[in-house]
Amino acid sequence: MARRKKKALDLAAIEVLPRHVAIIMDGNGRWARQRGLPRVAGHRAGAENLRRIINACVEFGVQILTIYAFSTENWDRPESEISGLMKIFTRALDQELDELHDQGVCLHHLGDLNGIDPTLQDKVRRGIEKTKDNNRLILNVAFNYGGRAEILHAVQQILADGIAPEMLTEELFSSYLFTCGLPDPDLVIRTSGELRISNFLIWQAAYAELFATPTYWPDFGREELYDALLEYSHRERRFGALPEST
Numbered sequence: 427m428a429r430r431k432k433k434a435l436d437l438a439a440i441e442v443l444p445r446h447v448a449i450i451m452d453g454n455g456r457w458a459r460q461r462g463l464p465r466v467a468g469h470r471a472g473a474e475n476l477r478r479i480i481n482a483c484v485e486f487g488v489q490i491l492t493i494y495a496f497s498t499e500n501w502d503r504p505e506s507e508i509s510g511l512m513k514i515f516t517r518a519l520d521q522e523l524d525e526l527h528d529q530g531v532c533l534h535h536l537g538d539l540n541g542i543d544p545t546l547q548d549k550v551r552r553g554i555e556k557t558k559d560n561n562r563l564i565l566n567v568a569f570n571y572g573g574r575a576e577i578l579h580a581v582q583q584i585l586a587d588g589i590a591p592e593m594l595t596e597e598l599f600s601s602y603l604f605t606c607g608l609p610d611p612d613l614v615i616r617t618s619g620e621l622r623i624s625n626f627l628i629w630q631a632a633y634a635e636l637f638a639t640p641t642y643w644p645d646f647g648r649e650e651l652y653d654a655l656l657e658y659s660h661r662e663r664r665f666g667a668l669p670e671s672t
């Protein structure tokens with residue numbers, strides 16, 4: 427297939443670049459249905475698009491990209507869809523890991539790895555180990571992840587560590603989350619027109635800017651990511667305080 431020429435984008439127009447972008451990649455199923463295809467074809471197209479978006483994040487200078495790949499609630503989907511998704515994740519790791527590594531991508535996992543197939547677990551662990559010293563882009567893959575489960579897990583660890591209530595601060599609590607050591611997301615993007623946070627980074631996204639688009643995930647490309655970054659750069663982030671002009 428002929429490659430489309432990349433449109434020239436004015437990166438200097440993005441005055442404030444979000445350091446950490448998080449994406450709820452929604453709409454794969456509807457994208458497939460519109461084309462009379464099975465849902466898993468939508469997920470395959472979604473995986474191909476993820477590759478494009480990783481490239482665009484590297485190009486634009488985003489430092490951290492967190493993607494919602496599989497939630498704790500996604501286990502309720504039909505068995506055929508779950509196994510299709512697991513195959514897509516496995517193939518993506520097999521086919522893309524070397525190139526991601528060469529690109530300087532550092533792979534992280536958010537969620538409970540133990541709940542998934544041991545072969546896939548092993549591939550994820552090896553991917554994390556292989557890329558651990560890379561620093562161009564941190565790619566957090568939220569996989570078998572739920573925000574409430576993450577908070578519960580943190581509380582259990584805090585209790586197990588015997589932390590006294592008066593010692594517990596927001597910073598210390600954050601260090602018990604899967605995102606330990608990483609800054610909170612600045613921008614959360616949700617595709618497909620849904621306006622929900624869906625148990626994604628519910629602690630970390632407390633002050634994130636939200637960008638929602640009706641575009642289905644497989645069609646959310648480099649140029650729309652650019653638009654989202656540009657819109658973010660014009661937002662005034664107040665973190666609960668008053669605007670500077672007041």
Ligand code: FPP
Pocket residue numbers: 451452453454455456457469470472473474476494495496497500514515518567618643
């Ligand atoms: C939501 O769309 C998407 C998912 C549950 C899976 C996301 C997975 C990918 C994009 C595959 C690539 C990921 C990696 C890590 C290689 P939906 O199925 O809920 O869509 P719908 O709301 O239109 O039905």
